[in-house]
Amino acid sequence: xxxxxxxxxxxxxxxxxxxxxxxxxxxxxxxxxxxxxxxxxxxxxxxxxxxxxxxxxxxxxxxxxxxxxxxxxxxxxxxxxxxxxxxxxxxxxxxxxxxxxxxxxxxxxxxxxxxxxxxxxxxxxxxxxxxxxxxxxxxxxxxxxxxxxxxxxxxxxxxxxxxxxxxxxxxxxxxxxxxxxxxxxxxxxxxxxxxxxxxxxxxxxxxxxxxxxxxxxxxxxxxxxxxxxxxxxxxxxxxxxxxxxxxxxxxxxxxxxxxx
Numbered sequence: 001x002x003x004x005x006x007x008x009x010x011x012x013x014x015x016x017x018x019x020x021x022x023x024x025x026x027x028x029x030x031x032x033x034x035x036x037x038x039x040x041x042x043x044x045x046x047x048x049x050x051x052x053x054x055x056x057x058x059x060x061x062x063x064x065x066x067x068x069x070x071x072x073x074x075x076x077x078x079x080x081x082x083x084x085x086x087x088x089x090x091x092x093x094x095x096x097x098x099x100x101x102x103x104x105x106x107x108x109x110x111x112x113x114x115x116x117x118x119x120x121x122x123x124x125x126x127x128x129x130x131x132x133x134x135x136x137x138x139x140x141x142x143x144x145x146x147x148x149x150x151x152x153x154x155x156x157x158x159x160x161x162x163x164x165x166x167x168x169x170x171x172x173x174x175x176x177x178x179x180x181x182x183x184x185x186x187x188x189x190x191x192x193x194x195x196x197x198x199x200x201x202x203x204x205x206x207x208x209x210x211x212x213x214x215x216x217x218x219x220x221x222x223x224x225x226x227x228x229x230x231x232x233x234x235x236x237x238x239x240x241x242x243x244x245x246x247x248x249x250x251x252x253x254x255x256x257x258x259x260x
Contacts, residue, residue: 006143018048039125039134045125058072139173
């Protein structure tokens with residue numbers, strides 16, 4: 001039975017999609033069967049895996065609106081042990097179309113149920129907002145990874161996200177919890193990075209991953225080539241760090257399951 005993890009932060013530019021693509025690829029390389037669900041209308045995770053989002057016949061949009069079965073939407077064998085539910089700009093309209101729909105917040109969860117036994121982990125790349133698409137992702141998920149950029153306003157908006165998580169736990173998904181908090185885009189040449197790291201650790205305590213993702217040119221180049229960093233440049237520091245993160249996520253994930 002797959003564990004479903006959303007990569008979520010309503011603030012843009014935190015490395016959310018970069019993490020969804022590269023963490024999932026690294027987890028697959030470690031022998032896990034992975035499904036990535038691109039639930040962000042920008043479709044950057046889709047193109048990050050080299051899938052042409054402009055040529056899609058079916059996408060996550062069709063799942064959310066109950067127009068297709070998930071088996072007809074999954075792009076299989078994108079990489080060994082890694083499949084993708086792709087996305088394109090059509091998903092933008094789903095927020096409006098879902099407003100008056102029945103069970104609007106559980107559409108994605110219901111779609112994923114039929115493939116739960118095919119995967120070890122399902123990772124959802126959520127939109128940079130707290131609308132119905134993100135709500136669908138959080139209701140479907142067992143846990144959340146929150147990427148936070150090492151910048152001055154790092155915690156801006158985090159309290160709103162935590163409030164949303166609390167509301168979802170109360171009404172729609174009681175088991176939802178924070179899997180971990182990931183610090184991204186660290187630049188150790190500045191004092192600010194160290195200050196932000198200490199601030200985040202003070203706020204989230206033991207939930208902060210030991211692995212910190214640094215700024216890395218090769219990491220920022222990889223999406224334009226449609227490849228995860230582990231394939232684009234496996235010897236880069238970005239690749240090394242996402243492999244370390246994958247090992248840490250798998251370790252803490254197993255530990256969490258054992259305590260439930």
